[in-house]
Amino acid sequence: MMNSMNDLLEELKKLFGNFEVQEIDEREVKIDVESDKVVGILTTLKSKGYSHLSLLTCVDWINENKFELIYILYSWQNGCKFIVATWIERKNPKFVTVMNLWPVARFYEREIHEFFGVEFEGNDDMKPLILELWDDIPPLRKDFDPLEYSKKKFPGRQYDKDVIQEALIFRGDKNG
Amino acid sequence: MEKSFFAPVKAWKFLFEKPVTIKVPKEKRKASERYRGFHINDWDKCIGCGTCSKVCPTDAIQMVEVPVLEKKFGEKPQRPSIDYGRCSFCAMCVDICTTGSLQMTREYVHLSSQPEAFIFVPTEKGIKNVENVEIGWIKDEDSELLELERVEMEMIEAEERVKSFIEYVKGYSKEQAIHEAARCVECGICTDRCPEHMDIPEYIKSIWLDDLEEGLRWLYKTNPLSSVCGRVCTHRCEEVCAISNRGEAVAIRWLKRYIVDNVPSEDYMKILNFNPKPKEERIAIVGSGPAGLSAAYFLATMGYKVDIFESLAKPGGVMRYGIPRYRLPDEALDKDIALIQALGVRIFTNTTIGKDIKLEELKEKYDAIFVSTGFTLGRSTGVPGTDHPKVVQALPLLKDIRDYLRGEAPKPEIPETLVVIGGGNVAMDVARSVARLQKMEYGKVNVKLACLERNFEEMPADMEEIIEGKEEGVEFYPGWGPIRIMIEKDEIKGVEFQKCLEVFDSDGKFNPKFDANNKMILQGDMVVEAIGQAPDYSYLPEEIKSKLQFIRGRILTNEYRQTDIPWLFAGGDIVNGPDIIHGVADGYWAARGIDDYLSSKERS
Amino acid sequence: MSYERTIWEKIADNLRSRSMWMLHYCTGCGAVELPPSMTSRFDMERLGMGPMATPRQADIFLITGYLSVKTLRRVIYTYEQMPDPKYVVGFGSCTINGGIYYDSYATINRVDYYIPVDLYIAGCMPRPEAIFEAFTELMRMIRKGEAIGWKKYKENYEWYKQNQLKSLGEVYVHDEFHE
Numbered sequence: 001m002m003n004s005m006n007d008l009l010e011e012l013k014k015l016f017g018n019f020e021v022q023e024i025d026e027r028e029v030k031i032d033v034e035s036d037k038v039v040g041i042l043t044t045l046k047s048k049g050y051s052h053l054s055l056l057t058c059v060d061w062i063n064e065n066k067f068e069l070i071y072i073l074y075s076w077q078n079g080c081k082f083i084v085a086t087w088i089e090r091k092n093p094k095f096v097t098v099m100n101l102w103p104v105a106r107f108y109e110r111e112i113h114e115f116f117g118v119e120f121e122g123n124d125d126m127k128p129l130i131l132e133l134w135d136d137i138p139p140l141r142k143d144f145d146p147l148e149y150s151k152k153k154f155p156g157r158q159y160d161k162d163v164i165q166e167a168l169i170f171r172g173d174k175n176g
Numbered sequence: 177m178e179k180s181f182f183a184p185v186k187a188w189k190f191l192f193e194k195p196v197t198i199k200v201p202k203e204k205r206k207a208s209e210r211y212r213g214f215h216i217n218d219w220d221k222c223i224g225c226g227t228c229s230k231v232c233p234t235d236a237i238q239m240v241e242v243p244v245l246e247k248k249f250g251e252k253p254q255r256p257s258i259d260y261g262r263c264s265f266c267a268m269c270v271d272i273c274t275t276g277s278l279q280m281t282r283e284y285v286h287l288s289s290q291p292e293a294f295i296f297v298p299t300e301k302g303i304k305n306v307e308n309v310e311i312g313w314i315k316d317e318d319s320e321l322l323e324l325e326r327v328e329m330e331m332i333e334a335e336e337r338v339k340s341f342i343e344y345v346k347g348y349s350k351e352q353a354i355h356e357a358a359r360c361v362e363c364g365i366c367t368d369r370c371p372e373h374m375d376i377p378e379y380i381k382s383i384w385l386d387d388l389e390e391g392l393r394w395l396y397k398t399n400p401l402s403s404v405c406g407r408v409c410t411h412r413c414e415e416v417c418a419i420s421n422r423g424e425a426v427a428i429r430w431l432k433r434y435i436v437d438n439v440p441s442e443d444y445m446k447i448l449n450f451n452p453k454p455k456e457e458r459i460a461i462v463g464s465g466p467a468g469l470s471a472a473y474f475l476a477t478m479g480y481k482v483d484i485f486e487s488l489a490k491p492g493g494v495m496r497y498g499i500p501r502y503r504l505p506d507e508a509l510d511k512d513i514a515l516i517q518a519l520g521v522r523i524f525t526n527t528t529i530g531k532d533i534k535l536e537e538l539k540e541k542y543d544a545i546f547v548s549t550g551f552t553l554g555r556s557t558g559v560p561g562t563d564h565p566k567v568v569q570a571l572p573l574l575k576d577i578r579d580y581l582r583g584e585a586p587k588p589e590i591p592e593t594l595v596v597i598g599g600g601n602v603a604m605d606v607a608r609s610v611a612r613l614q615k616m617e618y619g620k621v622n623v624k625l626a627c628l629e630r631n632f633e634e635m636p637a638d639m640e641e642i643i644e645g646k647e648e649g650v651e652f653y654p655g656w657g658p659i660r661i662m663i664e665k666d667e668i669k670g671v672e673f674q675k676c677l678e679v680f681d682s683d684g685k686f687n688p689k690f691d692a693n694n695k696m697i698l699q700g701d702m703v704v705e706a707i708g709q710a711p712d713y714s715y716l717p718e719e720i721k722s723k724l725q726f727i728r729g730r731i732l733t734n735e736y737r738q739t740d741i742p743w744l745f746a747g748g749d750i751v752n753g754p755d756i757i758h759g760v761a762d763g764y765w766a767a768r769g770i771d772d773y774l775s776s777k778e779r780s
Numbered sequence: 781m782s783y784e785r786t787i788w789e790k791i792a793d794n795l796r797s798r799s800m801w802m803l804h805y806c807t808g809c810g811a812v813e814l815p816p817s818m819t820s821r822f823d824m825e826r827l828g829m830g831p832m833a834t835p836r837q838a839d840i841f842l843i844t845g846y847l848s849v850k851t852l853r854r855v856i857y858t859y860e861q862m863p864d865p866k867y868v869v870g871f872g873s874c875t876i877n878g879g880i881y882y883d884s885y886a887t888i889n890r891v892d893y894y895i896p897v898d899l900y901i902a903g904c905m906p907r908p909e910a911i912f913e914a915f916t917e918l919m920r921m922i923r924k925g926e927a928i929g930w931k932k933y934k935e936n937y938e939w940y941k942q943n944q945l946k947s948l949g950e951v952y953v954h955d956e957f958h959e
Contacts, residue, residue, distance in 0.1 A: 127956065131886070132850050133949040139885045147883035153947050154888040157877040159295045163257045164242055167297035170305050171219060173244065197823040200912040214902075234873075234880045260902040261877025261890070285910045286902040287917055289926070291892065294876050294902055 005029055005080055008048055016041055030083040035069075038086045039096060042071060046101055049075045050082050053098070056108035058116045062142040065090045067118060071098070088118070097122035115140040207282040211312035212265045214283045215258055215298040221277035224252035225363035225418040228269035228278055231321065236262030237269060240297060249369045250416035260286070260294040267313045272321040274361060274418035280313040324423025327356040329430055334647035338615045341501045341581055345407070345430075350386075353434040357383040359419060360426050366413035371761040374398045376413055380431055389447045391435040396448050399760055400473035400516060401466055403508045404495055406433030410638070410755040441511045445518055452479035457774050460485065460542040462529045462715070465493025466756040467548035467748030469516055470763025471770075476519035478771055483542070484521060487528035489584070493550055495756065497575040498602070500609045506582065530715025539743065543777075544770045546737075547716075548748035548759065551709035557597060561661025562705065566591075566668050570602045570706035577609050590617045591702030595671050597658055598706030599627025599635035604642065606704050607650045621649035624698045628676045628688050630655040653698065657690055661703055670699040711750045720744070736769025737762055745770055785925050796865065797922040800839045800915075801832035803862070805855060808845015810871035810905040817908045827915055835861040840918065843897070845905065846874035846887045852894060853953050856944060859895050859933075866930045867922065869914060870897045872905045879904060893943045896929030 001023050009021060009029070020032040033041055050073035059068040064087075071084040088095055097120040098105045109120040110129040117138040119126070128134060137144050150156075168174040198205065207213055224245075229237040236259045245253035256269070256278065270278055281302050288294065302309040315321075330346040331337070337344035348356060362377040370376065375394045382391035395402040409429050417425035439447065459475055461468045464486040472482045490496050492509050517523065529535055538545055554569030556562050579585035590613045596603050603625060611621040625645075629635040631654055632642050646652065656673035663669065675694035681687040711729055713721060723741055725732040730753075731746045733739050739746055747762025785793065804814050818824045818831060832838040835858045847855060859866070870891050873879035878889035891897050898921065901914045921927040933940060944951050 130850075132853070132954065135949065136885075144885070146885040149885045150878075150883050150887075150889065153885075154878070154890075155893060156882065156889045157261055157291060159259070159292055161292045161295060163295060163297045164240055164255075167255070167299050168242075168244065170299045170301050196820055197826070198821065199826070200822060200909045201916050205909050234882060236873075259877055261873050262879055262882055263873055264880040264904040284903065284907055285913045287899055287910065287914045289897075289899050289921065291876055291890075291900065294900065 001029060002027060002078065002080060004078060005082075008045070012041060012044060015044065024083070027079055028081040028083065030085060032085050032087075035086045035088055035095065038069075038071070038084060039098065039101075041084060042073070042098060042101060045073050045082055045084070049077045050080075052076060053102040053105060053108075054081075056098070056105055056112065058112045058118060058140075060090070060116060060140065060142045061087075062090070067093050067116060069095060069112075069118070093118040095120055099123050114138065117141065207284050207312060209282075209312070210314065211280070211282045211284065212267045212270075213281045213312050214260075214286060214303040215269075216279050216281055216300060216302040216309050216311075217256065217298040218277040218279075218300055219255060221275045221421075222255060223250060223275055223277075223365065223418060223421065224254040225274050225361065225365055226252070226254070226256070227272050227274055227361045227363055227418065228256050230362070231268050231272045232262075233266065233268065234262040234264050236260075236264075249412075250365060252363075252365060252368075255297055257295060257297045260296075261291065267315075267319070268321065270313055271315045271319045272361070273315075274322065274363070275421040276315075279311050282310045282312040322361070322419060322423065323359045324419065326359065326424040326427050327352045329427065334644070334649075337502065338612055338621065338648040340616070341609075341612055343407075343505050344502055347437055348427075348430055348434045350438075353383050353431060354386065356427055357381070357431055360384075361418055363418045365416050365418050366428060369416040370413045371758045372398050372764060373761075374413075376428055379435060380426065380428070383431055383435065388435050388439050389443075392439050392444070392447055395432060395435060396444075396515075398764065399757075400470055400763075401495075401512050401756065401760055402432055403436040403512045404466070404504060405429070405757055405760070406436050407508055408495075408499055408504050409757050412757070436508075436511070441514065444515050448515075450477050450519060452477050455479040455481075455774075457481070457543040458483070458541065459770060460538045460545045462535075462538075462545065462547040463493060463549040463748065464491035464523060464525075465548055465550050465748055466495060466759030467751075467762040467766070468493070468546065469513065470760040471546045471548065471745075471747065471766045472521045472763070473516050473519065474764050474767030475770060476516065476521050478767065480770075480774075482521045484523045485527045485529055485533070485538075486523060486525045487531075489525055491523045491525060497578055498571060498605070500574065500605050501578060501581050502608070502612070503605075528715070535715060535717060535720065543774055544743050544745065546745040546747065546763075546766050546770065547750070548746065548762070549712065549715070549750060551749040551753070552712050553710040554705060555708045555710055556705055557658050557707060559658045559660050561663050561668075562703075564661060564663055564666075564668060564703075566701070567661055567703045567705065570598070570606045570704055571709060573704060574602075574605060574609065577613065588613075589702075590614060591700070592618060593622045593700045594624070594702050594704065595698050595700035596623065596625040596704045596706055597627070597671070598704075598708070599625075599629045599637055599654065600706065600708070601637045601641060602709075603627065603704075603706035604637045604645050606706050608641075608645050608648055610704075611645075611648050611650055615649075623649070624651045624653060624700060626653040626656045626658070626671070626673055626698060628655070628657050628679050630676060630679070634679065653696070656696060657688060659695070662697070668701050668703060670697050671703055672697050709749075713750075734769075735765065736772065737766035738769045738773065742773060783925060783928055783931065790925070793865075793922050793925060796839065797919040798828045800827075800829045800867075800919075801837060802829055802840045802842055803832055803835055803838035803858065804842040804844060805851075805858065806844050807847065807851045808843070808871065808874060808905075810842070810844030813871075813905055813908050813911060814842075814844070817911050822908050822912060824912075824915075827912070827919070829915060835859075836863065838862055839865070840867045840869060842869050842871060843875050843891055844871045846879060846881045846884075847891065848886045849888065849948060850886075852888055852944075853948060853951055856895060856951055857953065864930050865922075865927075867898045867918060867927050868895060868929055869918060870900045871911075872901065872903050874904075876900050876902075888947060894940060894947070896932045896940075898927040898929045 016037045022030040052074040054074045055072040057070050066087045073082045109123045112118050113126050114128045226239045229239050237256045239254040240257045241254050332344040357380045360380045366376045379391040379394035411429045413428045414425035458481045461484045464484045475482045495509050576588040594610050596607045607623045607625045611623045614621050655676050657676045659672045673696045675691040678689040737745050737747045745766045747766045748759045752758045875891045881887040
């Protein structure tokens, strides 16, 4: 881990209390923080040069009954990445928007809302972004069965051909 | 750079060059050498294992039943059908094919206005129905998805193991077992072959998932002698294992042993959680060999009261007194018997039916009787000299050795040189047991084994037994038939043999032919005859015997091992043979038969 | 599978087969097979074919692979805009029975459930050579009067519409960026 990141981590810990740190590589570190501290930490990081929200995404941990929200911040000054992760309840998932920090978050949040069903308070634009006329639970949730949905909505082909008969004729076991 | 004024004129030279355009479809282009085109499948090689169907990421392969294929062991009467409305030509089916029958060609053009044209069952002629299709994709070491070599089982070296009777197969460690279990493709062809139809893929999968309790439940669903079978089963399953078509079969037997060895026996009852509804009927079982114990187990789990009668001092039959200790230690057998006893089965040892209790008396006390008395009498070659006291039968000798090792009998007489006649597993057991005794007593091995079969492949003994016996110093003389035992001054000097030209005649009947001019003498001061055993039916009263049908010494029963006398069931060597797992299967079917018989009797 | 044609229609079909403008709906992987087909390596113009920019001037419609629900709406729009006679070619596994996306919530499984398909090419994706075989086969079919998907669409319009509605809910395209 780079020194500057270490210093920043120390500072964050002073400000927000202890949290779990996982070093991914020299220029990348993941921190697991409590959800009420996320906005504070993101604001601090942004002010320290991690000004680019390169991704906001979500992971469904169905066995833990939690969603994990992941913010990836990138610094154009030193090329380092901070991955800020937080856990929210899977039932009635709600979180606060970061649109005021990064306007682009509007679209990430719309996407997460569409595919996981997470509400972002403060973001009033929660229209579906990608899917059209979706009529089931959000499709990237682990309890969604895509095969079943596909079978229900988009019928597959039922072949009527007697394939064995054809193969036997090919093999000469039977005459055509 | 200054360009020449005439530079544009150079373009005219292309007038005389061949155009780069490839004029398809007039010009046909060959696909590259390893092209992944449409499939072909060699039906004669394919065993219908369905592994291609399981590995297919797009669910394009379905196995289709082929009614015209004959049913046989090691093969399922089904062949893969491929849906080109799904296939993504990834070739994983080819890379995992257990037999190498499924291949991909260099054909790549197939069009039709009819969707039905895109599903087909590949044959040797491919989708275009032509002979000698050019093969494209061929799997190589890098793309091979099967692991063809089995995890080697650690064994004690021959020089070391021949010095004692300790079990020389060490058993798999956890890592080895999981690694070996991962080789299984779960096709279930082994299940069809196993006489007892054990749920082999299921228990191998539980090893892979490291859930041994689940594995134990699968084992004891069908086989109460798993601890024994995990060591000495004849593993017919491994002979048909799909992997064995191109590589080494999955070590199914050792994996079974891994489960039973690694679950403490105290926990068995808790894990297996038997909860039978007690029933009133009582069942007697004669003989505590594999079939008897198996029947007792299944009947006890159904809730019946079961008593076993055993003429020898300990239960187990051939497992206790026949198979040598270095292959099957007493502890392994005791583990299985303890479980059966814990189910409420009573075992009366030293009780010979026909002598101590008459079969008729048993009939009075019990509702049904299952006899599994095994083949206990030895067969003799009948050549001159076999009546000499130092020409002995295999089974009594093996029993003496095991009793001695348990400390229950004096040391048997150990010959300095021994000649064994016979080429089966019992002969191997004798040879290897005596080799050990000789090593312990005299420090060197001198055992010679002669049999009619002309080579190791023809010999009925397992190849591994022969190889291991050889390593331990047993000398093999296949292809010789005894003429006489040479006796001088009442002492055995050896056996004279003549060359055997043919064991079976063209009809497959046992009818050996000899070359009387080609003779050989093997020195030895003791001779063991191990050419097979015969049943002893002396305990059956004449009246019952006359009602039963015997076919070449074996009792005829129906599918449920019921004899012509409704209350009398039979199993084991006296019905089917020839190994433990067939005995276990007999016990299972007899238990179902007895259950059917008793419940129908109750109803009427 | 041919129908009664007048002599004029036969002549017209013959001429049509020699001059086909194709609309390549390049949302699937098969799109990548078309540049070599069109350019000098295989040179599609030898067959009298060329790409067309708009549906209203196009004769053949290439569905080059999987169709998502979203693109299917546009495909139906496009198909209905094309003038008769019109021919559809399905490229690869995905158009026949879903291909590798058979279990996707976002892609349809068979194209002929929504619009008629005249010819399918097997492959994942089919190579340019297979595409050329398909084009010549399609020309043959047009000459023989066998490529009659457009007629089927008219005759079974109710059935196709009902399938479209079943899978899509609504065929009309709502688009926040254009509304």
